[in-house]
Amino acid sequence: MQLPGPLVSVTWLAENQFDPNLIVLDASIKPVGNNSSNKSKVKIPRARTFDFDKKICDQKSILPHMMPPADLFEREVCELGINSDSCIVVYDSVGVFSSPRARWMFKAMGHDNVAVLDGGLPAWISEGHPTEECVSQEINLGNFITKPREHLFCDMDFVALALNNSSQVVLDARSAGRFSGNEPEPRPGLRSGHMPNALNIPFNDVLVDGKLRSVDELSKIFSSRIKFDQELIATCGSGVTACVIAFAAELIGYKDITIYDGSWSEWGLPSSRPVVTK
Template identity: 40%
Template sequence: MDMLVSTDWLAKALGAPDLKVLDATAFLPGTPRDPKAEYLAQHIPGALFLDLSTLNDASDPRPAMVPTNAQFAERMAALGIGQDDRIVIYDNSPLSSAGRAWWLLRIFGARQVAILDGGLARWTAEGRPTEAGEAARSNNGAFTAACDDSAIASKADVLANLESCAAQVVDARSADRFRGDAAEPRAGMAEGHIPGSANLPSNLLLDEQGRWKQGDALRQAFDDAGVDLDKPLIMSCGSGVTACNLLFGAALLGKEDVRIYDGSWSEWGADPATPKAVGPA
């Protein structure tokens, strides 16, 4: 299974015993939308609600931090997700939040994970069937969660990188937030960005129909942002969600040496001791 699948592919695969479809819709804090309510009102047939907004380490005061092995395994068991299942993830969010779910599943050991190109919006625009309510969950999944910690960059790693410049940091937030011209959605955070980082708003990796750019068009998006795909990359954003879209886009181009700064700006911007820059990259 490819890491990006079409609506045609999914429509033909629905009902296969080893296929699990997950709704990974999540929104920024303060967004007046309820992902669970929207899932219950309409979802792809058989899709399970991942509840991505709560798939984090609740004991960590930073938002959206990677869950522990036990926490992740518990969520997979509750959903009946097996490590060898074919897992297709979609969302219905301006954040394209399926990217975060794809990354989490990968770093915890899922072997076959894909994102549905265009998400629920494309599925419904094509007139494909949906259903309401909770989908039935199977109990045949077995998932041994073992997080690949090498996929995660810490604040200490990013601070050290300011000196070494071994990796390029790329920020997925909007240009106005990156420049420091717009207030952050979480209280207690400074405006601006990590010094020396590039800015590539994650929506620029999608075309006008909300599908992923590929090939030369995708590479051009990175080039236009000044991202050097020959260097190791650390992706950042507000809280580690849309940064995963940058990682997914790089993965579509075959780029592997990419980490997520999981604390992202919610950690960096809240720490008065970290250096901060404003203005364009």
């Protein structure tokens, strides 16, 4: 089974959800500063939980939900019953929030047949499709094999050099208030502001009613800020919503994209790294 593209509609998923080669993953994560639970009491039928916040992440890092080593990713994904030829659709309980991060992780581990559900669980429910209770299920072990693409994530040193390189642009997906430093960071101990020369595209700007904006709308948003031939380095608070703007850029044809995994959770720590407020 081959996906129609990197973004699929609720209608498409409803028509194909019982295909034996299709795996549906719930990659919901609690937005930072939100004290409510990130876990919905219901899920799309047959969906499996892809927990990149506590489980499928670098267990040794002090930073939140960093990309895990390839062997850990492979082991956890196999336990979800995912095979190397599986067709994967990822969703979250917000709309389009954390699902692009999960998709990017699969891409970084060499798996391209993976898509985001436009509108996520809210769209699925609003269009009248059935749900089921979130209970554990027996799953046969998969045979997924990782083929890492390390260029899809980058570190702080890479970003520091890119900030002064005209062929690269750093795009920050945090809110305008956090970017300017007028709003405090929701994570304790972090400085306010942004990296020198970074540009701001708040991730909510590429969405409307929990879904991705049209290709024409997205093109206008990006073309007003960056050139098509620049390498795009996406950052945010912790590498989650950076994947939303990276995904939007991918949908309109940008090819050279990487995610700063540590994002502001790393750069914003007290250090000698420069911070700008305005």
